[in-house]
Amino acid sequence: MFKAGFSFALAAALAAAAPVSAATFIVDFDDTTNIPRKNNFRTQLNALGLTKYANFNTSLALSQRGTITFERVASESGFTNRFTGGTVTGLEADGNRFSRPVMMGTSSFAKGSLQGDLFFTTNGTGHVSQIGSEGFGIFLPKPAKGQFRSRVLFFGFDDFVNRDDDNHDDFILKATVSGVPEPATWAMLILGFGLVGRAARRRQPIVSA
Numbered sequence: 001m002f003k004a005g006f007s008f009a010l011a012a013a014l015a016a017a018a019p020v021s022a023a024t025f026i027v028d029f030d031d032t033t034n035i036p037r038k039n040n041f042r043t044q045l046n047a048l049g050l051t052k053y054a055n056f057n058t059s060l061a062l063s064q065r066g067t068i069t070f071e072r073v074a075s076e077s078g079f080t081n082r083f084t085g086g087t088v089t090g091l092e093a094d095g096n097r098f099s100r101p102v103m104m105g106t107s108s109f110a111k112g113s114l115q116g117d118l119f120f121t122t123n124g125t126g127h128v129s130q131i132g133s134e135g136f137g138i139f140l141p142k143p144a145k146g147q148f149r150s151r152v153l154f155f156g157f158d159d160f161v162n163r164d165d166d167n168h169d170d171f172i173l174k175a176t177v178s179g180v181p182e183p184a185t186w187a188m189l190i191l192g193f194g195l196v197g198r199a200a201r202r203r204q205p206i207v208s209a
Helices: 002-016 042-047 183-203
Strands: 025-028 052-054 059-062 066-075 081-085 088-091 097-109 118-122 128-130 136-140 147-150 152-157 171-179
Touching: 025 152, 066 081, 066 088, 081 152, 081 171, 088 097, 097 171, 118 136, 118 152
Parallel strands: none
Antiparallel strands: 025 059, 025 147, 052 136, 066 097, 066 171, 081 088, 081 118, 118 128, 136 152, 152 171
16 A cells, blocks of 8 residues: 555656756847858867858847856957856957867846847957847857757857958857746645655554554
């Protein structure tokens, strides 16, 4: 009898503890540009399946509340460039190379638009690039048309904004989003594990005098 009751409680707890649906980035864009040969990291980006980037008239949002992890991967610049994303801020990596991602930090974001939450700055020109502006590029795979969804994105910064240097390789970083359980999900988790605890207490033998 106990085994059946305990199994039921455990199943209920596991069901309550089922992972929250994955949060994703939603990129909406009008048009894309092929990553140019003068982008120093074009080969490495292509190897990741990224052949284009979107910058002008691009918007970025989260499908649900989530936590974003930001990592440095590459830089090619004579300036000191900085990225800010929520509570995370960090400088570009040293050297002209595409390397294993280096942790910058994590920050929580609400569901919806990330416009104004993510931006690049440079000490060279004083330029600030936000999502949708010329200097802020979001690298995309070739089939992407109009909208792209993913848990992982690569952002590229062009710190000298003009058409002669439109390559977005001055600071490249990786962003990965993970979902945050909603309050109702936490309530279900507490209820589920409460059932397990109750079943476990019933299992204890009664000691007679």
